[in-house]
Amino acid sequence: MENRRSFIKKSAFVLGAIGSGMACTTEAQSDNNTANLSSTQAIPTTIATWDNQEATATAMQVLQNGGSALDAVEAGAKIPEANAEDTSVGYGGLPDAKGIVTLDACIMDHLGNAGSVTFLQGIKHPISVARKVMEETNHVMLSGQGALEFALRHGFEQENLLVETSKLAWEEWKMEQKSPLIGKDNHDTIGILAMDAQGNISGACTTSGAAYKLHGRVGDSPILGAGMFVDNEVGGACATGLGELVMTTLGSFLIVELMRNGASPQQACEEAIGRIVKRYKNWVTEDKLQVGYLALNKKSEYGYYSIRKGYSVAVSQNGKNKNLDSKFAIR
Numbered sequence: 571m572e573n574r575r576s577f578i579k580k581s582a583f584v585l586g587a588i589g590s591g592m593a594c595t596t597e598a599q600s601d602n603n604t605a606n607l608s609s610t611q612a613i614p615t616t617i618a619t620w621d622n623q624e625a626t627a628t629a630m631q632v633l634q635n636g637g638s639a640l641d642a643v644e645a646g647a648k649i650p651e652a653n654a655e656d657t658s659v660g661y662g663g664l665p666d667a668k669g670i671v672t673l674d675a676c677i678m679d680h681l682g683n684a685g686s687v688t689f690l691q692g693i694k695h696p697i698s699v700a701r702k703v704m705e706e707t708n709h710v711m712l713s714g715q716g717a718l719e720f721a722l723r724h725g726f727e728q729e730n731l732l733v734e735t736s737k738l739a740w741e742e743w744k745m746e747q748k749s750p751l752i753g754k755d756n757h758d759t760i761g762i763l764a765m766d767a768q769g770n771i772s773g774a775c776t777t778s779g780a781a782y783k784l785h786g787r788v789g790d791s792p793i794l795g796a797g798m799f800v801d802n803e804v805g806g807a808c809a810t811g812l813g814e815l816v817m818t819t820l821g822s823f824l825i826v827e828l829m830r831n832g833a834s835p836q837q838a839c840e841e842a843i844g845r846i847v848k849r850y851k852n853w854v855t856e857d858k859l860q861v862g863y864l865a866l867n868k869k870s871e872y873g874y875y876s877i878r879k880g881y882s883v884a885v886s887q888n889g890k891n892k893n894l895d896s897k898f899a900i901r
């Protein structure tokens with residue numbers, strides 16, 4: 571199949587006749603778009619939402635073995651995807667209102683290539699399917715049955731992802747039918763960023779989404795610019811929490827743009843949370859409702875911030891693995 575780069579080049583060639591703006595797009599996708607930093611300046615770093623230290627340590631291992639940031643974030647994201655006890659990601663994820671586990675994921679590399687899957691069912695590693703979409707098709711996003719058929723064609727196996735404990739939790743929920751707001755008890759979505767020894771940044775985000783969501787609901791996690799975004803000139807950002815608030819403020823894109831304009835990763839995360847708190851005052855006062863961001867810039871500096879207490883990030887840098895509690899906006 572025609573690969574993405576040749577497709578983009580061809581598209582740029584055709585569109586080039588219409589306007590010179592497309593020439594920039596071609597350049598942005600080319601291998602010349604390497605980091606501004608020299609390899610001696612880059613500090614390999616991995617950072618992920620929540621207590622995902624095993625994921626950041628795994629991603630760091632990939633970097634230490636000479637792997638790319640892209641390989642690192644995929645390897646890191648696969649850790650919670652395969653963990654039956656993680657009820658927000660992949661295998662073991664809490665199902666939707668119909669009792670079906672539906673998965674969203676996206677991945678983006680330092681060249682601006684991206685892949686995404688939404689509403690995918692029965693595949694344990696949606697992040698790897700998203701990577702295949704990125705590498706093997708001319709598209710960015712595949713959804714539902716089409717995403718499943720694509721995964722099966724590429725050798726992924728279909729399996730039951732609904733583990734017994736998640737099934738029992740869903741059955742209990744069905745009795746009470748409480749609103750499925752994302753709060754401190756029901757989320758661990760992983761958003762993960764990595765910078766490799768070349769100073770290149772990639773990102774990944776993968777989730778089973780809001781527990782007991784309406785069948786068909788897609789959250790922010792597979793939406794580039796919302797759940798995750800990377801621009802290798804500047805840095806990257808990821809989100810976790812109630813996707814509706816992230817999608818309507820395009821938080822990850824916003825954070826990257828704020829960093830482009832001089833904000834530190836911390837300042838950018840605080841501003842993005844501030845926008846949510848200001849615009850959605852009535853929502854965010856809901857007791858448990860949470861959104862958390864993290865960001866990484868080209869100087870290997872990172873930041874993180876959330877609406878309320880309880881959010882943390884896992885970081886691996888300079889031989890240290892840490893889990894850090896986030897500061898938050900609402901006391």
Ligand code: SD4
Nearest residue numbers: 757758759779789811813
């Ligand atoms: C969503 N943002 O689907 C995801 C859920 C999440 O931790 O982050 N859970 O809205």
